[in-house]
Amino acid sequence: MFTFTELSIFLIAYLAFFIGLSYTYTKGYDVSKSKFLIVDRRAGFLESSLSVGGAWVWGIALFVSAAVGFDRGWVGLTWFLIPNMAALGIWAWWTKIVNNKMPNGYTLSAYMKEHYDSTRVAALYQALALMLALAGVVVNLTAITKLLTVLSIANIPVLTAILGLGVFIYSSKGGLKANLLTGSIQMATLLLALFGILIVTLATGGSEYLVKAINGKKNIDNLFDWNLLSTFGIATALTLLPGCVGNQIYYQRSLSQQERTFSNKTFAVGAVLFGLVPFMMGILGIMANGYGIEVKDLQTSHIEFIKQTIGIVGVGVLGIVILNAVANAMDCSFTGSASVIAHDFNKNENSSVKVARVTMFVVLVLGWFISTYNIDLWIILLAYGSIRACTFIINLLTLTKNPFSERGVFYAILFGAIITSLINWYAGSVKMPVYAMYAAVFAMFAPAVIAYSITKLLPKKV
Numbered sequence: 001m002f003t004f005t006e007l008s009i010f011l012i013a014y015l016a017f018f019i020g021l022s023y024t025y026t027k028g029y030d031v032s033k034s035k036f037l038i039v040d041r042r043a044g045f046l047e048s049s050l051s052v053g054g055a056w057v058w059g060i061a062l063f064v065s066a067a068v069g070f071d072r073g074w075v076g077l078t079w080f081l082i083p084n085m086a087a088l089g090i091w092a093w094w095t096k097i098v099n100n101k102m103p104n105g106y107t108l109s110a111y112m113k114e115h116y117d118s119t120r121v122a123a124l125y126q127a128l129a130l131m132l133a134l135a136g137v138v139v140n141l142t143a144i145t146k147l148l149t150v151l152s153i154a155n156i157p158v159l160t161a162i163l164g165l166g167v168f169i170y171s172s173k174g175g176l177k178a179n180l181l182t183g184s185i186q187m188a189t190l191l192l193a194l195f196g197i198l199i200v201t202l203a204t205g206g207s208e209y210l211v212k213a214i215n216g217k218k219n220i221d222n223l224f225d226w227n228l229l230s231t232f233g234i235a236t237a238l239t240l241l242p243g244c245v246g247n248q249i250y251y252q253r254s255l256s257q258q259e260r261t262f263s264n265k266t267f268a269v270g271a272v273l274f275g276l277v278p279f280m281m282g283i284l285g286i287m288a289n290g291y292g293i294e295v296k297d298l299q300t301s302h303i304e305f306i307k308q309t310i311g312i313v314g315v316g317v318l319g320i321v322i323l324n325a326v327a328n329a330m331d332c333s334f335t336g337s338a339s340v341i342a343h344d345f346n347k348n349e350n351s352s353v354k355v356a357r358v359t360m361f362v363v364l365v366l367g368w369f370i371s372t373y374n375i376d377l378w379i380i381l382l383a384y385g386s387i388r389a390c391t392f393i394i395n396l397l398t399l400t401k402n403p404f405s406e407r408g409v410f411y412a413i414l415f416g417a418i419i420t421s422l423i424n425w426y427a428g429s430v431k432m433p434v435y436a437m438y439a440a441v442f443a444m445f446a447p448a449v450i451a452y453s454i455t456k457l458l459p460k461k462v
Contacts, residue, residue, distance in 0.1 A: 002312075004154045011159060014323065015166030018182045019173075025181055026174025033352035036175035037106060037339045041258040045266060047180040048257060052270030054187035055249055055332040056088060057277050057325040058136060059143025063377055065278035067298035069285030072232065073216025075223050077282035079233040083240035084278060088271035091244040094396075095254040095263040101399045103258070106343040108251045108395070113344075115398065116406040122344065124413050128388065129248040129340045130363075135384040136249075136333030137164070137367025138375070140326040145374050147322055150303045151315070157372050163323075164330065164364045171331045172357040175338070176256055179331045186324035191276060194321045197306065197314060198280050201287060204309065209290025210283065217289050231433035238440035239385030242392030249336040277325070299377060333367075334360040386424055386436075386443040390416035393448035405455040412451035416443060 029035045061084065068076040102111050109129060113122030141160045148156045171178055202210070215221045220228055244250040250267075257263040281302060288295075288305035295301050306314040338356035346355045390413050397403055404412075420443040427435035 002151055002153065002316075004159070007148075007153060007159060008162065011162055011166070011323075015163070015170070018185075018327070019166065019170040021182060021185075022170035022173045022178040026177045029174045029177040030353050033106075033342060033349050033356075035177070036353045036356060037335070037342060038252060038256040038258075039175075039177045039180065041256055042260065043176075043180055043253070043256040045260070045262050047184045048253060048263075048266040049269040050184035050187040050273065051180045051328070051332075052088070052250075052253055052267055053273030053277075054183045054190070054325065054328040055253070056084070056243070056270070056274045057187070057190070058329045059139040059146075059326060060377055060380075061274070061278040062143055062281055062322055062325055063146060063299040065282040066285035066288070066300075066302035068232075069216065069282035070213075070289045070293075070298050070301040071217050071285075072220050072228060073218070073286055073289075074214050075220045075225065075228060076216060076232060077279070077286070078223060079228070079236055080240075081275060081278050081282065083237040084243075085271045085275040087241055087243040087245075088267050088274060090241070091250055091254075092264045092267035092271065094245060095257075095267055097399055098251060098254045099258050099263060102251075102255065105255055106252075107248060107340050109248075109340060110344050112398070112409075115402075116409060118406045118410065121406060121410050121413075124410065124417075125391070126340055126344055128246065128391065130337055132247055132249075132384060132388065133333040133337035133340075133363055134367055134370075135380060136336075137330050137363055138370045139377060139380055140329045140333075141368055141371035142374060142377060142380070143322060144326050145371060146297065146300050146377075147303060147319060149374070150300045150307070157368075160371060161368055163327065164368050167327050167330045168334060168360055168364050171334045172360050175353070175356065176252065176335050179328070179335050180256075183328040183331060186328045187273065190321050190324040191273065193317050193324075194277065194280050197310075197317055197321070198283060200310060200314070201284065201306070205291075206287045206309075209287040211290075213286050213290030216286065230437050235433070235436040235440040238444045239389055242389045242444070243385070245395050246388040246391045247336070248340060249332045252336055252339050330364075330367075334363060337363045383421070383424060386420045386439045387417045389440065389443035390420060390447045392444060394451055397448065403455065404451045405458075407458060408451035408454035411454060412447040415450060416447035419446075 034040050065080055068080045105111055109122050109125035112125050141164060144160055144163060145156055148159060170182060254263055284302035284305060288301040291305055293301050293304050295304050306318050338359045341359040342352045342356040346352055394409055420439050423435055423439035
């Protein structure tokens with residue numbers, strides 16, 4: 001269908017276009033820390049809305065949504081879609097609090113360090129931010145790997161390396177401004193292309209397949225089916241809802257709009273734009289089931305469906321959709337990790353941009369290496385999502401009510417992350433998804449209870 005040489009040429013041309021855009025329209029944004037990391041806090045509404053929506057379109061939204069639609073139908077897709085959109089909806093409210101509490105701020109970890117007067121609390125938040133940035137690169141290069149595997153393309157690691165390097169080049173030129181520019185174009189193009197695919201499939205028999213398989217392969221028609229909730233719904237909701245509040249990418253975007261008055265509207269619009277993507281991908285997954293696709297990896301069911309019904313043109317268009325989403329999400333991960341290292345660890349502002357670029361490159365190399373193992377995306381989601389959930393309630397209360405001590409926050413997050421990781425590891429080793437639910441529930445609620453208990457029961461550290 002496609003050869004390695006053809007895809008290499010296309011990929012290089014695609015990346016050259018965005019590199020050209022970045023070098024042409026982000027001049028002057030690499031001269032200072034403020035411009036490179038947060039565009040002098042004057043990001044525009046349209047570019048921010050599209051970029052915010054695109055930043056949440058990780059490989060998870062592109063592939064897990066299709067698998068959920070195929071296997072669990074409209075009920076499973078609902079449990080995947082609503083918490084995802086709600087995460088951005090929560091941020092639409094949270095962004096004003098962030099901008100009020102963090103005037104002239106750059107990172108959540110720096111705020112926590114100052115608020116609790118604690119290097120070790122900051123270290124936990126820095127580790128989480130960098131882990132999420134790394135996971136962003138891993139997830140999205142893995143998504144491309146899955147696409148290329150379906151197409152039986154040779155030398156996949158070479159293609160993913162080309163992609164990662166190209167995104168790094170245009171991202172490292174203009175920092176966040178480059179992401180806002182390129183991400184806006186990528187998100188708009190992605191939505192148009194995906195809508196076109198959906199219309200074509202519906203018009204060529206897809207509507208019949210959709211009705212036939214609306215309840216999925218497992219024939220689930222009850223939104224509150226306990227088997228669904230215990231093996232998927234609750235774990236998904238509790239790992240996705242905290243997504244933005246624990247992610248440096250979104251603090252960076254809020255702070256980049258600090259001189260504006262529309263930050264909350266940006267995230268509300270971004271939530272709607274994002275929601276369209278997993279919704280349409282999930283519909284393709286449901287139709288794939290109705291068509292009778294048989295696949296080993298449900299996460300690629302929509303690709304196989306398009307391959308068999310529309311053919312090479314459809315696969316090419318879907319490939320562009322995935323490529324746009326992956327490139328933008330990786331770009332976000334680069335800028336998010338750069339802000340942590342360049343601000344929290346680098347005290348010489350004259351070298352901030354250089355330090356940021358080195359950070360981006362290191363994250364790229366590590367992320368590319370891990371992606372070559374083609375790990376299941378659902379496992380990655382549970383791994384970082386549950387750990388991220390450990391800080392959710394603590395973050396909300398720290399910036400609003402301030403009920404915790406430094407000691408309580410440190411030990412609660414540390415203990416929560418360790419226990420959550422162990423439970424998820426056990427869930428994977430015994431192949432019992434119900435334990436993923438236990439991990440998610442523990443991660444969401446236990447750390448806040450532990451932090452409050454330590455605060456009340458133990459004297460403050462002198």
